[in-house]
Amino acid sequence: MLDREGFRPNVGIILLNQRNQVFWGKRIRTHSWQFPQGGIKHGETPEQAMFRELHEEVGLHPEHVRIIARTRDWLRYEVPEHYIRRDARGHYKGQKQIWFLLQLMGRDTDMNLRATTHPEFDAWRWHDYWVPLDVVIEFKRQVYEMALTELARFIPPRPNHHNRYLRTGMRSQRRDEGADAPRALATTCADPALADLPPLELKL
Numbered sequence: 001m002l003d004r005e006g007f008r009p010n011v012g013i014i015l016l017n018q019r020n021q022v023f024w025g026k027r028i029r030t031h032s033w034q035f036p037q038g039g040i041k042h043g044e045t046p047e048q049a050m051f052r053e054l055h056e057e058v059g060l061h062p063e064h065v066r067i068i069a070r071t072r073d074w075l076r077y078e079v080p081e082h083y084i085r086r087d088a089r090g091h092y093k094g095q096k097q098i099w100f101l102l103q104l105m106g107r108d109t110d111m112n113l114r115a116t117t118h119p120e121f122d123a124w125r126w127h128d129y130w131v132p133l134d135v136v137i138e139f140k141r142q143v144y145e146m147a148l149t150e151l152a153r154f155i156p157p158r159p160n161h162h163n164r165y166l167r168t169g170m171r172s173q174r175r176d177e178g179a180d181a182p183r184a185l186a187t188t189c190a191d192p193a194l195a196d197l198p199p200l201e202l203k204l
Contacts, residue, residue, distance in 0.1 A: 001042055006093030007076055009040040011050045012147060015058070015065070015102045020155055022129050023104075025057065025113070025121035033135050035144070036120070037097065046070070046098040054102075057120045059112025065102040069154040074098060077143045099147040101154055129155060 002008055013036040015023035024033045038053035040046060047067075054060050078094035085092075113121050129148070133141045 001040070002092060003096065006091055007074075007096040008092070008094070009046075009074075010037060010095040010097045011040060011046050011053060012037040012075075012097045012099040012143075013050060013054060013058075013102060014099060014147065014151060015054075015104060016068070016129075016155070017104050017108075017126055019126075020129060021126040022131070023058070024125050024127055024131070026123040026125075028119055028122040032137060033125075034137070034140070047100075050098075050100045056116050056118075057113075058124075059115035060104075060106065060110060064104065064106035064110050066105050068101040068103055069151050070101070071097075071099040071147060071150050075143045075146050077140055080139055083139075095143075097143060097147075099151065101151040 013023075015036070017023075023035070025036060026033050036053055036057040038049065038057065040049040041052075044052070047070075051062050054065065074096040075098075076094060076096045079092070081089060111124070113119050113124065129152070133144055136144050
């Protein structure tokens with residue numbers, strides 16, 4: 001289902017835990033990390049699509065989360081031609097997304113990456129809200145930045161927030177006391193873009 005400009009309606013999900021950390025999923029059999037997202041089917045509202053995708057990709061049900069906010073309008077990104085199937089080239093241009101900010105009301109153990117027979121992720125983690133965006137595939141970074149920025153005002157204030165983490169191509173500073181700590185992501189994934197992130201616990 002495409003609009004007249006060639007964009008497919010889609011939803012994106014920013015899921016917070018009780019510490020205001022965000023959920024990141026590792027796409028199955030890749031080194032790519034992203035937020036849950038998915039297409040809106042014919043006849044669905046964005047909210048209905050969001051709850052469906054939340055269950056399909058993360059295994060959560062509506063009672064496990066609380067909707068905090070959503071973006072006011074569609075956020076668009078174009079997909080480079082070499083990522084588009086040949087039969088879709090010329091009329092498919094990219095995605096237009098409504099982003100939802102959710103609070104997890106359940107527990108980590110409520111999440112299930114194998115809720116369907118076609119899982120999207122094979123690992124997940126919690127990370128600070130202002131994650132360096134160079135871990136996101138390049139053509140999606142601007143939309144991630146716009147969604148995170150628009151929805152940030154709904155996050156309870158926390159000390160030492162640094163907006164520099166939104167700048168693509170900039171990386172978080174390693175703490176001196178953690179310079180020699182094991183780098184969980186670097187050993188789990190060979191993706192050099194993840195090597196400068198602080199150690200994180202992976203949930204499989």
